Amino acid sequence: MIRDARVLRAGFVPREVEHRDAEVNHLSSVLEPITNGEPADTAIVTGPSGVGKTCVSKFVTERLREEVLDVEATYVNCWRNYSRFRTLYQILDDIGATIDIHRQSTPHDELIDRLQQYDGPRTVVILDEVDQLEDPSLIYDLHSMEQFAVICIANKEEELFSRVDDRLVSRLRSSEHVRMDKYHNEQLYDILSARTKWGLENGVITDEQLYQIADAAAGDARLAIGMLRSAASTADRENHEEVTNDILRDAAEDARAQIKQKSLDSLTPHQRVVYDIIRDHGPLGPSEIHDRYTEAVDDPRTKRTVRTYLSKMAQYNLLEAEGTSRDREYSLVDSAAASPVS
């Protein structure tokens, strides 16, 4: 049943990116100077979850590395590595410059010095979930080092801009911006169809079922591929020749639950406190959330930062917001209300 399980994994970067030619070309043109040893501008890639931001960024940098010898690439998930130290360490580790760096005692400035001294090949640094960086001034530091070309990936540009100082905002505003929107059903169908062709034996899943998945995923390729993966793995485990409609229905729920769990696991300790407050006391408005959060932790972050937490959790379908900006209230998303496969 399963021909190649790799193509159904969440982080898989396909050989062909579907329906993103304009975005691929745009991003490639921003990075083009580094193929001639010149510095490249910073690129900002934004859009909701599952629209291919990471996939397109990795695809473009991989293609660049295929074309030219002297280009390297490094990828950091800034949600997982939200502190300045961890992001810097991750970049240095990827370029092989972490010798002598001690996690406990090395001053941050020394990490920046090391990056500044780096004289290896020009390197594309993909900062995914960059709006989660505790200290966004790191973007400025990297932006000013010519040997690095930076791709900043975020859900919403306003969220990124609201947390950085004016100097960085004006730099970022003049950077190249690649915006991506949710996929249409036909586009999701094409993405699923390509994965099916490479990943599964012929006849395991029908076109109609792929359209059902596309419809239920509502523009989110991550969810769509998650549903396909879950359906194929259940059918395989239970020795079915093909995916049945019952399996498909359960796969939709399973994929949503898995993605939700992954998002919950990604929350930083402070974000988790905020989430738990809303779970236990919601629906709540931002001020009350902040008051309760301030009481619950020793070193509370600012109101503005907590607002970005709320927005991030809403983007990742953990929270839903109701009301206008004046009377907005947050509560947990009711997973059972999500559109089913039918």
Ligand SMILES: Nc1ncnc2c1ncn2[C@@H]1O[C@H](COP(=O)(O)OP(=O)(O)OP(=O)(O)O)[C@@H](O)[C@H]1O
């Ligand atoms: N245009 C596309 N062609 C082929 N596969 C795609 C395309 N867009 C997305 N995918 C696949 O869908 C999945 C989700 O994409 P990706 O992780 O790039 O989304 P994202 O916008 O970065 O989401 P998030 O903000 O949640 O990280 C990945 O498995 C990716 O390979």
